Amino acid sequence: MTTTARTTPASSTTRGPAVEIHDLHKSFGTTRALDGLDLTVRAGEVAGFLGPNGAGKSTTIRVLLGLLRPDSGTATLLGGDPFRDAVSLHRRLAYVPGDVTLWPQLSGGETIDLLLRLRGAGVDERRKARMLERFELDPTKKTGTYSKGNRQKVALVAALSADAELLVLDEPTSGLDPIMESVFQDCVREATARGTSVLLSSHILAEVEALCDTVTIIRGGRAVQSGTLRELRHLTRSKVVVTVGPGAPSTAALAALEGVHDLIVDGSHLTFHVDDDALPHVTRALADLEPHGLTIEPPSLEELFLRQYGDELALLEGEDGR
Structure with a gap:
């Protein structure tokens, strides 16, 4: 946007x-x-x-x-x-x-x-x-x-x-x-x-x-x-998408970093969420992976809203499934 x-x-x-x-x-x-x-x-x-x-x-x-x-x-x-x-x-x-x-x-x-x-x-x-x-x-x-x-x-x-x-x-x-x-x-x-x-x-x-x-x-x-x-947005997490080369180092160190959540590795593409206060040290760690592409997306207002009402939506979905 x-x-x-x-x-x-x-x-x-x-x-x-x-x-x-x-x-x-x-x-x-x-x-x-x-x-x-x-x-x-x-x-x-x-x-x-x-x-x-x-x-x-x-x-x-x-x-x-x-x-x-x-x-x-x-x-x-x-x-x-x-x-x-x-x-x-x-x-x-x-x-x-x-x-x-x-x-x-x-x-x-x-x-x-x-x-x-x-x-x-x-x-x-x-x-x-x-x-x-x-x-x-x-x-x-x-x-x-x-x-x-x-x-x-x-x-x-x-x-x-x-x-x-x-x-x-x-x-x-x-x-x-x-x-x-x-x-x-x-x-x-x-x-x-x-x-x-x-x-x-x-x-x-x-x-x-x-x-x-x-x-x-x-x-x-x-x-x-x-x-x-x-x-x-600073109260929640941003989405990070990284593209790395074929000879990039292991992502294990990245997954172990504090503030990194839900890491998904799909070939040369990495997707994860990161706490906003952890962004500085996470981006430094990403430099070691020699990325070819990097996108950091702040949470949308919809994500902020759903974070507040997610439990109620889950309850409604559960009721619909009965």
């Missing part, structure tokens, strides 16, 4: 966090949806929020939108209280759900205008026109005739046309084709370049990996991993 470095706008570094959650708890009867959740979205950054269904993501977003009161803990949104200051805060943010329901008798353009007026904040008309063009949405058609993807585009155009300080995006590209997903990613990058903060909840891990500055993985209502992708 090729990434392009993005500079956070200078103005964002002088603001407080867009979202700050500490030790948040919320239960529904005997079901504990949030169990001491901590989450921070710094100003001007894109923060990924990951977890399977039932992990607590939707409950967290509903608390941030002022739709639910937490049982305990604190949640701050743009410096205010999400519940007490909901009206004023909603003028400063835009929200896109994963399942958009619209007024079927209104046209797409009328719906976008209504959503923007409901915020009671400024609208950049030129930006709105560009968004309609980029998302290839016909605003003259009734929303009742729209496909799921086009209904999603209505919410995205309204959110991205708004002069919002914070975008709360909950599965925002649900129903979009790959071309429109790429357009969405470009629009998010442009928004953060203007200083907008973004909380992105998505099951499309490649999307999160491409866009996010930080990632929080939630499990059982609490954050189990949080940090930049680089920081999270």
Whole structure:
């Protein structure tokens, strides 16, 4: 994957966090949806929020939108209280759900205008026109005739046309084709370049990996991993693929090194995983093998995610096999 470095706008570094959650708890009867959740979205950054269904993501977003009161803990949104200051805060943010329901008798353009007026904040008309063009949405058609993807585009155009300080995006590209997903990613990058903060909840891990500055993985209502992708990758192992010549020395010494795991020798090709803190001495040992080719792949976000939920997936597979 090729990434392009993005500079956070200078103005964002002088603001407080867009979202700050500490030790948040919320239960529904005997079901504990949030169990001491901590989450921070710094100003001007894109923060990924990951977890399977039932992990607590939707409950967290509903608390941030002022739709639910937490049982305990604190949640701050743009410096205010999400519940007490909901009206004023909603003028400063835009929200896109994963399942958009619209007024079927209104046209797409009328719906976008209504959503923007409901915020009671400024609208950049030129930006709105560009968004309609980029998302290839016909605003003259009734929303009742729209496909799921086009209904999603209505919410995205309204959110991205708004002069919002914070975008709360909950599965925002649900129903979009790959071309429109790429357009969405470009629009998010442009928004953060203007200083907008973004909380992105998505099951499309490649999307999160491409866009996010930080990632929080939630499990059982609490954050189990949080940090930049680089920081999270340092907590796990990289994959190493080596090609050696026919007269290369034995690989026994390599297999015995601390931090080397799952070594597979297939002719002149060696594949193994290595703890990131062991990479320096392992690469020195690889020099003794006189390699013809060497590839070191950091773990993908998918691998990081599955590492947290692998036991649950194994349990589900076991149940399917019964």
